[in-house]
Amino acid sequence: MLALRLYGKEDLRLEDAPEPLLKDSNAILKVKATTICATDVKAYLTGSRTKIPITLGHEFAGDIVEAKGAIRDYVGKRVVVNPNIFDGKCEYCLSGEHVLCPNRYAIGIDVDGSFAEYVEIPAQAFYVGGVLEIPKGLSYEEASVIEPLAACLRGQLKLNIRPGDVVAIIGAGPIGLMHYMLAKTFGASKIILSEIDDRRIETAKSLGVEYVVNPLKEDIEKAILELTNGHGVDAVIVAVGSPHAQRDALRIIRKGGRINFFAGLPSSSEEVPINTNIIHYKQVTVLGTSMQTPIEFRKTLELVASGLVDVKPLITHRYSLRDGLEAFSKSLKAEGLKIVLAP
Ligand SMILES: [Zn+2]
Incomplete structure (x- = not known):
């Protein structure tokens, strides 16, 4: 064969x-x-x-x-x-x-x-x-x-995305866009994507993404504070394997917010200097998820079959x-x- x-x-x-x-x-x-x-x-x-x-x-x-x-x-x-x-x-x-x-x-x-x-x-x-x-x-x-989408579902369940949440997703590749679709289904009130590739920004917009920040062209922290009345976002999903993106997540999270380092980093850059005082004083939860359990896999299939996620x-x-x-x-x-x- x-x-x-x-x-x-x-x-x-x-x-x-x-x-x-x-x-x-x-x-x-x-x-x-x-x-x-x-x-x-x-x-x-x-x-x-x-x-x-x-x-x-x-x-x-x-x-x-x-x-x-x-x-x-x-x-x-x-x-x-x-x-x-x-x-x-x-x-x-x-x-x-x-x-x-x-x-x-x-x-x-x-x-x-x-x-x-x-x-x-x-x-x-x-x-x-x-x-x-x-x-x-x-x-x-x-x-x-279903498989990659189920990994995203796990990521959002662990991050406890709730109705009304303001969510930032760093990276608008297929995984970032799957996170967008799920956050929307979960009732996020505002979803902001961060992406540096113009083609990907266009694709995201064509899929209905309203808020896009390009950190190469504007300061991500300033842009996101403007979009959130100075608060920062409730949750950040880092959907790109970049140390820089992980550091950005800590800059744009609101006090008491939640961050998921969803994408793994290349083994050559897995040691990342971060300001841990931000985690301490902003009282932020930082977690990571990968893969999906059998029940998360099944629930994802049901989400897609029911038409809730296209x-x-x-x-x-x-x-x-x-x-x-x-x-x-x-x-x-x-x-x-x-x-x-x-x-
Ligand atoms: Zn086992």
């Missing part, structure tokens, strides 16, 4: 790979739609993966075509899969915080992923509620972006898997929002 495999730093190959084999401990999914994530791009740029070569791709939806034993009833079903596989029995899993599971591993990160015609789904994914049937009316490509505008490009390298180069240039590969 055709697969897009990473061999090392900037060495991605479209090749003929063996199809995954059916065992008692897995199911086989025929990929119908899979989207490229910044994590895939990061893997490409660094070449760092526990397994090399590896088929990338962890945002996907498709049909279960083969399964045995307890999960055989899934054959023929359209499903979306949480790529994170949890053991379901450690202290963290038992307390509902699966994302902290010490035995977690992920499809497309630790084992072969979805940039292929078929992908192996461990039976364990079914047992911990990570394989969900796609409701009627929802397309495979809409379902394939992810269609986020899908800007479509390629066949055969043109996967071209799609990837588009993603490297940060053109468009979500790019779908359909085998």
Whole structure:
């Protein structure tokens, strides 16, 4: 079968790979739609993966075509899969915080992923509620972006976004815009996006974003204080992996506000000098989130299926898997929002 495999730093190959084999401990999914994530791009740029070569791709939806034993009833079903596989029995899993599971591993990160015609789904994914049937009316490509959206949902639940909140989102890439859509659904009264790329600012405006600040052209603190009657914002979501953005978050947060360092930083710049007195005297809560638990994944699917969040505008490009390298180069240039590969 055709697969897009990473061999090392900037060495991605479209090749003929063996199809995954059916065992008692897995199911086989025929990929119908899979989207490229910044994590895939990061893997490409660094070449760092526990397994090399590896088929990338962890945002996907498709049909279960083969399964045995307890999960055989899934054959023929359209499903979306949480790529994170949890053991379901450690202290963290038992307390509902699966994302902290010490035995977690992920499809497309630790084992072969979805940039292929078929992908192996461990039976364990079914047992911990990570394989969900796609409701009627929802397309495979809409379902394939449930994974990143669910990570955003977790981020906002942990940040406790409430009706009436004034929220700033730093970074208007696909993740920043997903946060925008969710904050709107949660009832935020004002949502301000900070972005330095003119193309992304235009895209954000075309999606209905009213307030955009460009920190390259204006002082972000001054601009946000003006938009918030001098108070600062109730919550900040840092959706770009930049130390500068993390420092900006502390400048624009109001007293008693909440900040989520949602985006991870490149390993070369993870030590960030920040004024911790701001946290102390403004009495700010700073937290971080990543990934999503099975229940957050399910709730996100329901949000999209019910029409409360429309992810269609986020899908800007479509390629066949055969043109996967071209799609990837588009993603490297940060053109468009979500790019779908359909085998
Ligand atoms: Zn666990």
